[in-house]
Amino acid sequence: MAEVDRPGARETRGDLHPRLATARIQLQPVSVSDYDRLRQIELSENLGALWRCGGSTPSPEAWAHGLSAGVLAQFLVVRANDQVPVGIVACYKADFQHQFAYLAAAKFVRADRTTHLMEATVLFIEYLFSCWAFRKLYLEVNGYNLEQFSSGVGRLLEEEGRPSEHVYFGGRYWDQHLLSLWRDRWEESALPRLIKTGGTFSS
């Protein structure tokens, strides 16, 4: 009998379901009706050179094919109050033999200084660790993006590799930081607990 079926079991099925929303943001699957707008955003000045197309402009058909190529799970990040998409999170290159996968996130407006995308990323990580038995998640972070969450490196995130001058952007080469997030370190941190409890600290 499963743990949740035993009388008096601490967790209920409701507790076990990964959440896809908080008071501020929602994770929504990408629909065909999102394609045109999402393609425009991904090929925009803001994201075009930084996200999956790397500056190229694939045809609508090729772009749609590439959207899910190698992707295990992917959600639009939508503001809860007005349903405006503010970003996207994706899990790719999942390796089920060795139990790891890669994680990426992008915000649609560069000047967006809210915590929406970071909150969505926390929710998405919790979703991934809840749905699959991954030991760890990798983040491939190019040097120009590292400062957004550098406080987590050495605490929550471990730098496992750093190919030097690995990516070209903005007229120069940048190091790429291969960061890992181990499941046990994630579960010990405050963030999943905060997300699960809706932002309520408990000691």
Added chain:
Amino acid sequence: MITEAAFIEMVTREFADTIDAEIHPESRILDDLGMDSLELLRLMLLAESLVPGFELPPQLDLKDVAIRDIHHYLLQYQS
């Protein structure tokens, strides 16, 4: 209703291991305290533990936001 001093004490306690600078009411969260997006989210969740659903007004330039401002908006949101 939480006082400014109590809020700062909570922030100080929660971020003691990650923020080197001393936290004063006038500390600016990006420039003075050096918070990044990850820590800012933790701060938001800390504030939300006091006032569910709270968030900083998105139009704010976070470079200029001080701990005192967050407490101010917390009280506004609560009232």
